[in-house]
Amino acid sequence: MSGRTRTPPRWWFDGAAPPLWARALAGVYGSAVAMRRGLYARGLRRRLRADAPVIVIGNLIAGGSGKTPLAIALVERLRAAGWTPGVASRGYGRDRAEEALWVEAGTPVELSGDEPLLIARRTGVRVRVDRDRAAAARALVATGCDVVVCDDGLQHYRLRRDLEIEVIDGRRRYGNGLLIPAGPLREPAARSADVAFRVVNAGTAVPGEADAEAAGFGEWSMRLHSTRALPLLGGRALSLDAFTGKRVHAVAGIGDPERFFAGLRARGIGVVPHAFPDHHRYVADDLRFGSDLPVLMTEKDAVKCAALAGERHYSVPVDAQLPEAFWVALLDRLQALRTDPR
Missing domain, CATH: 3.40.50 (Rossmann fold)
Structure with missing residues (x-):
């Protein structure tokens, strides 16, 4: 199994x-x-x-x-x-x-x-x-x-x-x-x-959160830090703060999509969530949402979506701290x- x-x-x-x-x-x-x-x-x-x-x-x-x-x-x-x-x-x-x-x-x-x-x-x-x-x-x-x-x-x-x-x-x-x-x-x-x-x-x-210490006996705490959004078609990176107070389509095909959505909400971004299975293979229809909002997606999803992307599609890289x-x-x-x- x-x-x-x-x-x-x-x-x-x-x-x-x-x-x-x-x-x-x-x-x-x-x-x-x-x-x-x-x-x-x-x-x-x-x-x-x-x-x-x-x-x-x-x-x-x-x-x-x-x-x-x-x-x-x-x-x-x-x-x-x-x-x-x-x-x-x-x-x-x-x-x-x-x-x-x-x-x-x-x-x-x-x-x-x-x-x-x-x-x-x-x-x-x-x-x-x-x-x-x-x-x-x-x-x-x-x-x-x-x-x-x-x-x-x-x-x-x-x-x-x-x-x-x-x-x-x-x-x-x-x-x-x-x-x-x-x-x-x-x-x-x-x-x-x-x-x-x-x-x-x-x-x-x-932003402003202190580095976490050990999460408990024998455990270490890791935080995933995101600060920018990269256009999938190339070009200048944007600060994630540019999306604060705005609505976006959020795409996540990872083990726990809610983790990605929660991270965007924590920055004051209005999330329209679109969860897909882990390792999902995207087709064009997957990224057609019926409204012309920016689309933010995980870096893991972005490597599979470059050929499907438009000018409003962005990857959100994370750094482990x-x-x-x-x-x-x-x-x-x-x-x-x-x-x-x-």
Whole structure:
């Protein structure tokens, strides 16, 4: 059973009781997850190592939680610290998924997947998509990368990892705490105790808000900061403040569209919301809303909509902000791996 879903069942997050059939299937799913993890833990399935440290970013629930902004921020911090990072990803939903591919800024999104293309455009680092993440990591190291960031790979146990970062949606957390399909969990919540860092996506920062400190014991708070809107057809960026007090169409095809809508409302923007499934493939009719308002969309959606855009379509990039102590702790752990590799 897939860890992703197009539209989450209502009982995952709204407090309703899941149906009996979902609870029964969750038991079967849980047994399969435990068996698979046990095979790797006992060495009965081989785990492959890249010749460089591997940092895996992921989550325990199906759907998005803010992993891609964190991956971008991590890559930029690693590069600033003197590392040569590369990004390995499955490239969910791409055409010809069986073929490995180097993703560059001009790669067609249907071949790369939306998240790898966004990372490649924002960072300029080497990005490799492959169903076999271990093969992707090794390809990155072969081209000179000395650290591999694996986007959305917490459950891909075949790739041996040195550090794991769990990203938690601060609004939805673990939902009802049950396994798929009775709940949103890909693995039991107890799996969280094994990761090196737990990052809580606490929402969108608003102007003047102080940097958040740790969200709780063993957790770090992350804020997604947006200040500008970029025309999809090119041209001068606008401040988001230019839309304050105005109505806009807001487009979000991410794991939790409400997070994007709430961030715009927090800036005093009147939102006409248009939520789409995560990784949605847009067609022209999707962006025809019947009124000539500006259209603001997430950066992840914008990489798929450039060919459909008009002069009133804008992308809203976000930057992940975390306490400086988080980066110090992570880089210290990573430096220890460089000087004393396991």
